[in-house]
Amino acid sequence: MENLSNYFGQNIKDKRxxxxxGTTGIGKAIADLLISLGGRVLTFGRDKEDFNHAFTDIKTKFPDCDLYGFPADITNKEDVKLILEEIDKKLGGIDILINNAALSAEGVTKGNLEDWQYILETNIMGYLTFSKEAVDRMTAQKSGHIINIGSMSAESRKPESTIYVATKTALRGFSTSLRKEINPLGIKVSLVEPGAVTSDMQPDSKASQQKKIEKLEMLEAEDIAMSVLFCLSQPKRCDIVTMQVRPHLQLI
Incomplete structure (x- = not known):
């Protein structure tokens, strides 16, 4: 096998x-890793403070990197339009799409229809929208890779997070069908389903999450970033279709 540093960077350097x-948690960890390997990254998140913190942190670590984006809400049509214009202007297309923006949600006995609508717009329509836009741009070049960040909730189906389970189960079906639809166009699709990962979505405090990491009951965001990199690093002949990544002692 060739040098591993070349292997893991071969499909990342200069890619759009x-x-x-991509401003917190798994998304931020993926941005850090792909930028470190020379990727040209455009990212966004709905929280302005999180976005500014992430941008400053990345630019500090990688001063010469190609990093673009601005605060935007994936459910806002005008925001999405502006992001797409920025993609075409700054990147000139898309080689890799990481669909990651998502929100946690509880069960049907809590919350209300208005809250659920926003969750569905984010967790499902956001993935569909950017997949469609990516495919439109990838088809002409007959290449590309879409990675959908799902969740093991689609399998564990815990009763306290029924709405979230519904969205991640939908994403599992969408990813399977999407791959069959666009593989003939030269576009890859991978679904990465993490188990418990430290993030702002977790109900536990940061200190509690750290204890779970030490007890092998929770993953770091960087663990999922490395899993995404593995999917992206495969040669053209090889697809990682579904990857499930669980903490060692999380039994599902």
Whole structure:
């Protein structure tokens, strides 16, 4: 096998990469990793403070990197339009799409229809919208890779997060069908389903999450970033279709 540093960077350097929800947690970890390997990244998130913190942090670590984006809400049509214009202007297309922007949600006995609508717009329509836009741009070049960040909730189906389970189960079906639809166009699709990962979506405090990491009951965001990199690093002949990544002691 060739040098591993070349292997993991071969499909990243100078690639045009879009990461939805790339300002915190898994998305931010993926942005850090792909930028470190020379990727040209455009990312966004709905929280202005999180976005500014992420941008400053990345620019500090990688001063010469190609990093673009601005605060935007994936459910807002005008925001999406502006992001797409920025993609075409700054990147000139998309080689890699990381669909990551998502929100947590509880069960049907809590919340209300208005809250659920926003969750569905984010967790499902956001993925569909950017997949469609990516495919439109990838088809002409007959290449590309879409990675959907799902969740093991689609399998564990815990009763306290029924709405979230519904969205991640939908994403599992969408990813399977999407691959069959666009593989003939030369476009790859991978679904990465993490188990428990430290993030702002977790109900536990940061200190509690750290204890779970130490007890092998929770993953770091960087673990999922490395899993995404593995999917992206495969030669053209090889697809990682679905990857499930769980903490060692999380039994599902």
């Amino acid at each position: 990469i879009v990461i939805t929800g």
